[in-house]
Amino acid sequence: MSDQDKEKDLLGRTHLVRPSMRGRGGPPTRVKAASLSVAERLRAARGVPQAVAKITRFQRTTSQCQRHWTYISRQGTLELETEDSEILKGLGEQKELLKAWELTFDHGKKSRNQMNYTVSAPKGSSPEAVRNTARGFGKEAFAGHKYVFALHTDKDHPHVHFAVHMKGPIKKLNPRLKDLHRWRELWAEKARKQGIEMACSPRAARGVGRKGQRQAIQQMQSRGVTPEVTKHAVRDALATKDDTGWERYAKARNRVERQAYREAASRLRTAAQGRAATEANKLKAAVAELEQFAQRMPSAKTRRQQLREVINRQQQKSSPTKTPEDRER
Helix, strand or coil: CCCHHHHHHHHCCCCCEECCCCCCCCCCCCCCCCCCCCCHHHHHCCCCCEEEEEEEEEECCHHHHHHHHHHCCCCCCCCCCEEECCCHHHHHHHHHHHHHHCCCCCCCCCCEEEEEEEEEECCCCHHHHHHHHHHHHHHHHHHCCCCEEEEEEECCEEEEEEECCCCCCCCCCCHHHHHHHHHHHHHHHHHHHCCCEEEECCCHHCCHHHCCHHHHHHHHCCCCCCHHHHHHHHHHHHHCCCCHHHHHHHHHHHHHHHHHHHHHHHHHHHHHHHCCCHHHHHHHHHHHHHHHHHCCCCCCCCCCHHHHHHHHHHHHHHHCCCCHHHHCC
């Protein structure tokens, strides 16, 4: 058994299963940590860049698809690669292939015929490694479906745009949350095989509360405009100081995630016993990393909680002599 196989066997499975953070009836009654392998928790503890993979849009008409192909190929100056490794050069070849796609398009008013999907690699990644990762990822993630992809290297992090024909010979793509999770895991897995270190863990397992702010909101704020959604969030933060059900759940989830890191460290400590000195020292170092991360992992906070903290700090600056009770009156 190779050293790599030994490590894989020791650190456990890589498949990621997330306890749902969604629910129509409020937060889950049972609080449990994400089912992550020790290897994945180590990557989170070490701050390995997280996999970025997402659906950006669905296209209905041929003209919409054509505009997207033109965009990702930079007006035909970049090559598009198909699922069969065929290279399309120029807008003319793109139009010919899209005509073939159009023969099996659905023409309903709400039909989805193309999925635009983007995957990104960490800053400084080898463009060729990213291209090879995209080839392997596409063949497995979108097996049985036609697609084209283009590699972009104009930003500091190489990224790939996929245009996927949603109608396959057997069934039509209908991405669900579990599919998005699986594709993101697969992108990270394929990247690591190409030498690109990439992790794939849920935000709650890293002490991260809210998603990044939408680009439209950021642009409005940069122009000095306060969006209505922000005003509403501030009013909500001022309305009550009590935690919501989801916020209480997030605190409990944070505690069980910390404990999961400690349990992973305990398993490695046990595994280190009786092993050769070099391997034992490596495992002991990993134990220390896991335990330290469990100690320093931040508490996930919602947007409302963050706003509440900002408001409290501003109130303290404006009236430093008043107690919190005075300010509540």
